[in-house]
Amino acid sequence: MSNKKPANVKNSTGNYGTNAAENWLQNLDKEFFQRHSSKFMVVAVIIALGIFGFNQYSQHQKAQSALFNEKMGQAYNFVYENKSDSASQVLAEIITQSKGLNLAKASLLLGNIKFQSNDFVAAQNLYQQSVNAAGKSVLIASAAEHGLAAAAMEQKNYDLATRLLENFVRKYGKRSGNLQERYSENEKADISVMVPDALWKLTLCYNEMQKTDLAKAKAEHLVKVYADSRLAVNARKFLATL
Structure with missing residues (x-):
């Protein structure tokens, strides 16, 4: 029986023993990558698209936030100038385009305008909408809940x-x-x-x-x-x- 060792089980030092499988593992790594490199590329593309999508979403959110703040600023200016009709128009537009806390804020302010103009039914509906959308914002929710009670009193x-x-x-x-x-x-x-x-x-x-x-x-x-x-x-x- 031949005592010759197979060449493909030599380790990196040219010896046999506990590291004898090193070359085999290296060859396996190469072979595995060749077989599955397309899968790795797909995963990399998915990750890249995910990062790109998140960045796009983040930029969109920032743009939406800036637009909301700008429009709310306009509404506050109209309120300060006693231009309730103009403020109401801006706020109504914000409400149709908003959700969550932004919706709660706009509804609360428009509810206050309706309350001041003695339209208590409309005010009550807007206050309730604000409560529903306020989430964990105690400041907005409490103000809207207080408004609901005040509107009920006036009626x-x-x-x-x-x-x-x-x-x-x-x-x-x-x-x-x-x-x-x-x-x-x-x-x-x-x-x-x-x-x-x-x-x-x-x-x-x-x-x-x-x-x-x-x-x-x-x-x-x-x-x-x-x-x-x-x-x-x-x-x-x-x-x-x-």
């Missing part, structure tokens, strides 16, 4: 208004009125600055509904927890009439 739908306002206070009101906690700076802060206003609106609604005990309770809550609020002055005056 004398006090049942709806009180439900919305009670929910608003539970959801966003975190202050306890505990003076010890306040002086030690351990009192929780409200999530929305409009909680005192919501309490005052509740006082007015319950008073209109002739639910004096509830109106009194809300006024007392306002005075106790928000004594530093200007609305606490109104609440004290109201309590003095009972």
Whole structure:
């Protein structure tokens, strides 16, 4: 039997042993790449297209954001100049082209314009649209929820208004009125600055509904927890009439 070693199992040093398969592996790598190089090229192209697509999408998003900010700026300028019709036209256009937080912002501002013009039904619809689109934006959502309650009040739908306002206070009101906690700076802060206003609106609604005990309770809550609020002055005056 021949003792000659096959040439194709020599390692890189020309010896046989534990590295004897090195050349074979190298040949296998070459052969594998030759067989599958087209697949690697396809993967590379897919990755490149993915990066290109992401960059294009990112640029598109930036362009859309810039356009939104420009149009919202126009709307704010019209509001500042008391040109409500022009502002409404711009905002209506934004709303048809937007979604998510941008939709929520535009709907909120247009809702405010409709509210100021006493179109409370339109305002209510826009506020609800803003709430639905606001997502995790507490600032926008809370403002729209407060607007919903105010629109219900203006339509004398006090049942709806009180439900919305009670929910608003539970959801966003975190202050306890505990003076010890306040002086030690351990009192929780409200999530929305409009909680005192919501309490005052509740006082007015319950008073209109002739639910004096509830109106009194809300006024007392306002005075106790928000004594530093200007609305606490109104609440004290109201309590003095009972």
